[in-house]
Amino acid sequence: MNKTDRQLAIMLELQRNKILKAEDLASLFETSVRTxxxxxxxxxxxxxxxxxxPGQGYSLMEGYFLPPVRFNADEAVALxxxxxxxEQRLDGDYxxxxxxxxxxxxxxxxxPVREESTRIQETMRLLQTGEPASSWREKNNVALTRLAMMERRxxxxAYMKRMPETDGNRKSIREIAPYGLVLVQSNWVLIAFCDLRQEIRHFRLSRITELTxxxxxxxxxxxxxxxxxxPPDDRTERVLIRANPEIKDNxxxxxxxxxxxxxxxxxVLLVEFLVRQPEELLSYILGWSADVEVLEPKSFRARIREEAIKMLKRY
Incomplete structure (x- = not known):
């Protein structure tokens, strides 16, 4: 960043923040405090x-505003x-x-900048994933969750857990305090305090079937x-598989x-996993079919055998 750009950026930072120390600005722009x-x-x-x-930092005089900022093509494309x-990932209001x-x-x-930004955009594209129905429900859940978070309500x-409880039921009714939303690998995850478990839990919005x-x-x-x-790492179960090296990327x-x-x-490929419970890997293992073999634990190896026998009976 040249001197002129850095000085403009300093003014923008001072306009955005009430007060900043020279050390903070030096760290932000990767330069010396003397500069x-x-x-x-x-x-x-x-x-x-x-x-x-002295001892507090720099600020802009109250009431002072910078003239409108101009964007170059790359900055315009980013925005x-x-x-x-x-537009793709949030609800209707957004x-x-x-x-x-x-x-x-x-x-x-x-x-000229508009034409250049258009040309750059033609080389890149954001694709929305997921089926339209689930996408609509997820967006609706985002909207209601945002409302609850802003109003602290x-x-x-009604949450469909990935793995069923001991009674075979996957559906769970919870009252939660929503702390924040995080987009993880194209999935919205709600960080919330669960009244039932009395601790912070994570809920994937796509698995919430009812929300009030x-x-x-x-x-x-x-x-x-x-x-x-x-989040704390509560994966304690070890699973070891032997696999065909050809599916390593998969x-x-x-x-x-x-x-x-x-x-x-x-x-051969030896892969070790850490999971909360081995069944989390069940669909993946079955999907890799004869290219993998579960070595440990023996109980999970037996579970895979049972599923394979059930599949064989269907065919």
């Missing part, structure tokens, strides 16, 4: 009303593709907002920060979350 001091002095000499408070993503934002961005772009959900916003309010604990939150692409190690030895 930031020189930039601040240069901006002041150009008439930008920057206030400095326009971002609006496409919002769909309209994304379209309106897109029109405003395109309207203020100079003709609890949710009652309740009147009950909740408070987010002061120590919880969605940006810093990391295994790593579909089960990388569970994978602990992978090693090719004597013409």
């Amino acid at each position: 930031i001091y020189r930039d601040i002095q240069a901006l002041s000499e150009m008439g930008v009303p920057i206030l400095g408070a 326009l593709m971002g609006s496409d993503f919002i 769909e309209k907002t994304a379209r309106a934002a897109r029109r405003k961005i395109e309207a203020i772009l100079p003709e 609890k949710l009652r959900i 916003v309740l009147e009950n309010h909740f408070l987010i604990p002061p120590e919880f920060n969605l940006n810093h939150y990391r 295994i790593t692409e579909t089960c990388h979350f569970y994978m602990e190690s992978i090693e090719e030895k004597n013409g």
